[in-house]
Amino acid sequence: MPWFIDWNAYRSTFEREAEKILGQPVRVAGIADASLLPMPSLTFTDVRVGDTGGAPMMTVARFQVHAELIPLLMGSLKIVDMAVDRPAVSVDIANDGSIAWLSRSEASRALDPDAVSLQRVEIKNGSIAYLDRRTGRKVDIDNVNATLDARSLLGPWKAEGGAVVGGMQTMFRIATGRLTDAGMLRVKVEADPATVPVTFSAEGDLGLDGDGLAWSGGFSLARAMVDDGSGKAAGRGWRALGKFVLDPSQLSLPELALAAGPEDRPYGLTGSAKIDLGAEARFDAALKSRQLDLDRAIGKGPNQPANVDQAGAVLVAAISDLPVPSIPGRIDFDIPGVILGGSVVQNLRFGAVSAPEGWKIEEFGADLPGRTRLTGDGIVRTAPLPSFTGGVRLASDQPSIFAAWWRGKSDGNRRPLQPFDMSGQLSLSTAALGISNMSAKLGRSNLRGRVDWQRTAAGRRDLSIDVKADRFDYDQIAALTAIFAGRSPSEPGGIADAFAVKLAAGSLVADDTNFDQVSVDGSYANDALSLRKFSVGNVAGVSIRVDNGRIEKLSTTPSGQISATFKAEALGGVADLALRLMPGSALARWLSSASADLGPANVTVTVAGQGVDGATNANLALNGSLGGTKLDVALGWVGRLAAWRDGTLKASVRVENDDSGQVLRQIGYATAPGTPGGPFSLTMEPRQGTGGSLAAGVPLDFKGAFAGLSYQFDGAIGLDESLLPTAHGRIDVAGDDLGPAFALLVGGVPGSEPARPLALTAALDVAGPSAHATFRDARFGAATAAGSVDFAPQAGRWRLAGTIDTDVADLDYPVRLALGLPADTGDAATLWPKTTFGAPVITDFDLALRLNADRLAVADGLTLANAQLGIGVSSGRTELQLTDADIAGGKVNGSLSIQNSGGDATVSAQFALAGAELGELAWARDDRSVADGKLDMSGQVQGAGRSMAGVVSSLSGGGSLKVGAGTARFVGAGAFGSVIRTADSGRDLGEADLKKLFSGYLDAGTLAFERIEGAFTVGAGVLRAPNLDVATKDATISGGATVDFNDGTLNSQWTLTVDAGDDKVSGVVPQVGVIFRGPFDAPQRVVDVSPFLGYLQIRASERENERIQKLEAEIREKEKLERMMRSYRDDAARRTEAAKAEAARKAAEDKAKAEAAAKAEADRKAAETAAKAEADRKAQEAAAQSEAQRKAAAAAEAARKAAAAKAEADRAAAEAQKAADAAKRAADDAAKSSGGFSPDLLQPVNPN
Template sequence: MIGRLLVFLGGLLVVALFAALLGPMFVDWTDFRKDFEDQASRILGKKVTVHGAVNARLLPFPSVTLHDVTVGPDSEGAPLVTVSRFSLDAELAPFLSGEARIFDMRIEEPKARIRLLADGTLDWLRGSSAEIPARTVVLEKVHVTGGEIEFIDQQSGRTRKVSGLDAEMAAASLAGPWTADGNAVVDGEAGGFHLSSQQPNPATGAIPLKLRLDPGNRPFSLDLEGDLSLVEGKPIYKGRFQGQWRDAYAEKVPNDRKPVPAPRAKGEFELTNERIVVPEYRLELAEADNPYVITGEAKLDTGAKPEFLLTAEGQQVDVNRLANDGGQGKTGRNAAGSVRQRLNLLIAMAADIPVPTVPGRANLKLPAIVAGDTVLRDIQIDIRPAGTGWTVERAAAVLPGRTQVEAKGKLTLIGSPSFSGDLLVASTQPSGLASWVSGAVDPAIRQLKSAGFSAAVNLTPDMQRFEKLELAIGDAHLNGRLERESLRGQPATLSVDLSGNEIDLDAARALGALIVGDDLDNGVFAQRIATRMKVGKLVAYGVESHEVDTIFTLDSGSVSVERLNIGDVAGASIRASGAASGSLLDYTGKAQIAFQAADPTPFLTMAAAQLPPHPALAWLVKSAPWYADANVQATVSLGDAGGSGLTAKLSGTANGSTIAVDYAVDDIADFTGTASLKMNATLENPETQILLGQAGLDPLPIGTGVAGRLALDVSDQGGEAADVALQFTSAGTEAMASGQVSLDIADFLAGAGKVSVKSDDLEPFLMTAGVAMPAVGGGLPAQVSADVKLADRKTSFDRIEATLDGNAVTGALALDLSQAQPKIEGQLKAGHADLTWLAETVLGPVADPATGKLSQEVLPARVSEPDLDIALEIGSFSSGVFDPVTGLSATLRRSGGELTLDDINGSWFGGTLMGRLMVANADGTGLYQSRITLEGGDLADALPEQREGGQAAATGRFDFDLVAEASGKTVSELLGATNGSGSLKVGALTVSKLNLGLLPQVLEAADGIKGEITEDKVKGIAAGLIDAGPGTFQNVAVPFNITGGVMRIQNVTLESQSAKLDGEARLNLIDGTMDGTAHVALNAGDDALAGAEPGIRLTYAGEIGAPTRQLDVGDLTNFLSLRAFERERRRVEALQSNVLEKQRLRREVVLHRYREEERQKAEAERARVAEEARQKAEEAERLAAEEEARRAAQAASEGASAPETQPPGDGTVAAPEMPVSPDEKVTRDSLPPARPLQFDSLPGVN
């Protein structure tokens, strides 16, 4: 509009006026005023009148001054142009050549009225045509001051006004080119301008015109370049434009950073009296070589039906490249801190955009805007101007956190900003939205999968109303309304009416903090709040409540709860109502509370987590399971006595107990610790076990069958300590604790007092309390007293005097709870104690009560128990086997499930016992280690007596040592896995009923046995003799080892003058049985026999304490049989020798007879042969008389020296020949046949 007005002023009015003034001035100086008016009227085509004075001079240079000049009139009779004062100075020399050169012209307070007629033409162009001597006048400098232009648009009925027009102009000729620089105010918008034109186109008459506009209050400048022409009497300015935003932050950019180019726009335009049309434009952002581009079209129609149109579509925009203070990386952002601050910033930016006064619409569509790590997607805005603001037909964008925002309604920007319409916000990643808004994510928001709302809203700075509100926070869906009003100078009010399935107050508060900023708490609690809420589930501070129905108000420190019903909060139901008002130091009010819970444990656990820590509250949480089926009512009063005190009365039942509590404190805001406090509480129950649990103990599920009563009285007068008395009474039992203790949290219950217990039978209560005692079932009359001191989590029991079932116990103990693991230290003296009981404190029951055998139950998991370091002195200590240890002293220690008896010293079996014993439970795995040494023990005391005669099985002084260890899951398995070793040493061992010198008596008795010697006969003899006397051994050493719970004694050798004993044994420690053998080798002396030794084997089996003995006399029987055999053999050998001699003599006679017969036969044969020889000799006598004689003599001599023998032929076996020298001249004869020896007649020999 400024350009169009300046074109009219400079192109038409000024040119015509200057021509009218200058043309006739230098032609005719006579009748100057009238000629000036005529010529000016002819040139402009309008009546020109000079109403004021006219001053003119020629030297030193031509100068003219006119006052009160008018041009017109218009169609209504008013002047078109008025000039208050007009003057010019010209050069004289150029007139000689016919040229007028004006070097200084001044136009003061020109006023022009330009009327746009209904047909779109200008009334200025109506009438006669102008005759402008364009090429004969030169304007070097023209000053315009105080100009005004009134543009009357009869098409739209609007009038626009240009005022404060000041300009500096120049022209080479009235036809151009023209230049002008100046300032003006158009309808209140101040700005500057610069224009330059060329001479009109001879063919079209269009004037090339460049125009630059610089609005003073707008951050941009506009350059127009095009042709100004008249079409059918209507001016048209058409061409291209270029806009440039001014960068107000460029000077603030550090020197080391390159400033980001300002946004710039260019495109085509067409300007007429009726409209401004931009058929296309291009908006460029960021660097020129790689800009972000937004394109579209624009149209402003100022005709009969004024309207405008603006469309914009572009590519993704990276704001980091557009802003001087953009992020330097992913985390760079200009965080606003809250949604409210961002909205205020957005509204402030929107308010800087002028609202068109004509109807129309604007459409903006961008795929994304990137700013730091922020990406705004799918931006679409469809708006229409609406007087003081905009009608938002649709505004949508996807914010960080996948947040869809949609709005529709009326946005007011002028005056008090407001928005009224429909608003939708839906985020499927609330944590991302929170990170973008505030730079941090509340843990409550991080857990949400979605959040959003939709409502019909009316938002103003003073009021924010949400009607038809549908709120979704995670799985919560709520409906209702919300209204907040904050008038200036008055407290803000908040009205909430919501109902739905659930609500998470932590998440709602976190989302609220995003909207209003970090001062949410301060803002909300300073308001007046009225709330009605009914939800199926309420989550606040991590606590879930179900079926919540409440109506409450908060107003300037006063609170009124009309109704608060909670169906289920941590397993409890609560009904409450009440009101309170006043200040912290002067509150008054009353409240009624009803509490019900089948199991209050979850509720009390939750309360302890939410409230400040207090030992009393921790105790109550621990005892909570014993308050089952709680039904309690409470009445609380504030300021009844006109002060700041509090009284509460509580009554009800829990787990069968009747509860009554009266509590009163005279100052609930006690900052000095001087408030007085009184409390009386009683618990009564027909079962004492429940009372013990409610008192904070951990009783076993073992009923006592008797009723009990607990009474607690506390009185604190504001001093350092309170008087406290706790009394427990039951049938036959009374326990009392009283003293002065502190109630401060820092040293809760620190103080001193006395405790006493007197009971006819304390055993049921101890069993119920989980305290294991020996000899359970026999009753435990008890009387105990002690002085107690508590300080710094340490409790000392001094002057302990107790009588437990006749067992006197004295000493002092100290319990230290200051460390992570509690510890008990001290010293105790007792009449008697039991090792089995100590082991059961670690391993659980050692024996099965049903069978009496070792328990096969899996060891219980280790229970955290206090560490122990107690010096013990026990008169009689039962070890579970053999006789008890007397005068025992030891140190009892327990740590981490490990129980030890260190430095053991006592008297056992007449000797001195020393050592160490450890039993442990490592998470269900049992362990034990032992190291026992006994010096100078008496076997007569250690071994059980024989059943007959009362005589000890063995006597002698002995030393014993044992090292053993084991591990297992049960007690039985623990003992069965025992491994170890040891030894038994006896200097002089005497074993009764082991007569080792029985052999002579046995031999004597055996000689009298008739018939065969058998084991039964020998056993009858030996059994009576072996028990007839003792056996003695010197320097006996018996080593042994234990494996798998079995003790093995191997290769034991004992010697005496009468015998040698070899033995071995196995003792099963699991089932208490044994088996063993002892071989007694008797010394036979001169009665010894080769191949048989007299011996007896003793076999023992059965229970270790009373084994049975079996006597094996096999070796002794063999010895006696062999001895009898030897005797019979010698007798047989004598008989056999006589028989053999007779047989030899008979053989000699037979041999003699045989030889005689043979000799006779040989003689007869020799006679026959001699006869034959004689006859032959006689025949050959003459041949070999001498030879025959010689041979006969030789034959006769050979026959005499070797008579021939023949073997017997009767089939008998030849007796072996005995080697007999020929000199003995023994006669041999045949013997009877040989037969094998037979010993059937000898007893025991075959």
């Protein structure tokens, strides 16, 4: 084809053919170009299509197309690719509803639509302008970039690309079916806006009706969940689907379903909607659901239901994503039941009307758990942040049930909420909450005012309250606040960082404490506290008033002044209030223990400060009286709050009270009211008028009086980094009697105590809770002592520990302190007092002292030397541990344990004594000890009771004792021999004479022993040693002792036995009884000579007894000889009878033998005859068989008889032998019984 062909000359031809395809006139106003090879190609510029009101219906800046040549030659147009640059399409709906694009020209009717197919049609930077002249509605679609394909002009069509719709970039996909003969075209549209996370899909039939184009079918709209970058799969958002009908005047959704939540647990609404597209476009929708189960949808079912916080988060997220409609409209919601938090929200109904800022909620109402009704109306704004403004009312008849549901749990520790009804104008957003025109009825309280809370851009939480109330129930309001805020205002962290409070209440109730006539007008913000007014007419008897005070820069350099006056008859109510508001604090603990002694009170406190050069010059003045204690305190401090311990402090203090015990109780130290004590005074002044820092110690001099003692301290007092007190200096304490002060500080025993003067100078160091004191040459009563003690907490209790060296000490005092016994409990009629024990004196702290005493009095007349005693007191138990002491030249150790529970005492003791001189411990007679030797003794006892007499009577236990080689005086074993010689001389001794004689000899001698040892038991207060072993060569001593501790008596019984030697008497020995009975320290001896008297009487008759015994012996010998002669004669007679019996036996035996021999011979002959007969039979067998048989039978019978005769002979012989044997045994037995010889040895003499 020649290159110089002018294709513009064929422009009209191209316009005509294009009109056939588009159905509208086409005009090419620009250039035209074409080519045939390698394939037909056309290029046009400035193409204009159609005409409506003098304006083209579409313009194309540039148009280029490539088509296949062969189909073109055959009359078909198969577009291979097409590029359409900047097409601008105008869709105009006339007033009669007609669309010019649907009015095709006559030229287009000759075109076969199936003869045209399109591939890869690329549209660049196109636009669509939609105008409905009936409503004036315009829609502009810009920046259209897409690709398009079509197998025929009748379809199916497919287009995919993007465009800007309503200012929003949107990706779209369009697919159609083929135009049916009825003029219907199936169209599917999918759209994905780039800036809104939703996806849209619609599919239906598009056709013409009397009003124009109409499209009906089904649609879906869903919120696309974007990946948050965590790598986790995105969840499913809300989605909508249903049916639609779209025509130029209206979009109708006859079936509409909204759903949200996971696929397996969705929740949703159903209903219908319509959008009018007329001149005044609007929408209306009605959504409902029989029941929404949010517990399954956003929770984990009935076992782990969703809570209100979760539902709120879902609601805020939904509101945030909710688009603001561009046309007015209304949505009505009707949900009879919402399962949430394990309960049901009923009758949820409201209408949502579109508003310029968001949505206007109308007629909102819902019945919440706990018979709670929530109503309201207002504006919900979705941008820039979700918020609500409007009127709200919340009323609950069962608020505890409502609270448990709202918070997701039941708080049994808080008081039950009373029914409430509150309303007001609510302004709520994610960063602020405000309630104006508030009116609330909470139980018996009626409140009016407003509350505002907001979080500033800097993150500070501001709370403003302006409330008037006839009765302000703090606990109920705090509980109600905790429901919605998640925490009580009084909890750590609270609900705000800055406050502005204006409160006027006829009464304020806090945990059963009434504050009458409360007026508060103050604020705290930006580190400044302002109190324009603060007054309480009466709170548990206390009135408080603060007028117009302000302090700025509280945390850095406070400046300002506040003065407060407190008046009260009693402070018990203040203590209760402190326990509620500051539980566990030191202030609360102090008020709890001291409040009873702090009234009446009238105290004025003034705090003033001024910032100077980055520091604060502060002054505190406290004047007045507390429970009879006069106070005059002035403190001056200069420094910075950030380092307040380093500031300079000056203190001037004057405290006076007539009762030192009252002052102790006021500082929280427990003493019994009425405990005797003298006046108290304290005067404190800076040393030499200078001040100091608490970190380094403030130099102070203070002095005064306490319970009859004077004291003075020179040193420094401060606080360490842990805010614990420190002190270092010298303290002097002196007085005529330590008792009253000891009774106040430690405790006193009942009854009067002897005066114990005190003079003490000690070096004192206090570090936090620990105090250390060192002293020497101190006087405690009659004792001089030196040592050191520490007072510090240990294992949750205070503990006094240390070592004290003293010249004298008495064990009686710590025992009485342990038992609560007064000093004078003696009763002349009883050894042990029956006074009932009191409580242990030392109970508020533990004691662990090591006492080294030169002399330690243990009991009356018993003193230990060089004693080392450990004293331990803890929890009502007193332990006295004697580790070492000297006594009577020996060593002793032991322990005493006393457990006293309110007067019921349990006592246990153990001891071990080694090497003590018995002579120094035993009782004496005529100024001489009754015995000497080395004593070892050990034992243990225990008892219980409510008095000393009761404890002693219950003592039980045991032990052992041993005395080495020694001498027992007044026990002469030679007294036995002397008395025997006197009796042998013929002196007649009666019992009285014998006792006198024997006692004289006994006292004149001594008894040496090698050892004494034994064991003892204790029961019912009585020691029993029943078997004491006394080893001695001169006598045998056995016995024991019983000591009755109940009455202090001894009962010891002994048996004294000696070896009589040549003076031995059969059956008896020389023996006396010695008994010691009476008081333990001076028993009386009793000598029992009855056994010895019996010995002497028996011995006197022994000679006569011996003569009589000799005569009786001679008579017995003669009778013995006569008995022997008679025995010999009887034996001879028995032997004769035995011989006769033996002869008879032999005769019988001979006869039996003869008879047996005769029978044997007969048998032999019979056998021979039988043998001969048998031989004859055999010889004659052939001739006479029957005769032979007869003879054989006869022979057999004869043999049987012979055998029987032989057996009878054998039996008779055996019986004869047995008879002979029996006769022989009888003879032998007779010979043995007579003592003679065997009959076989004494055969009768043959007379021949």
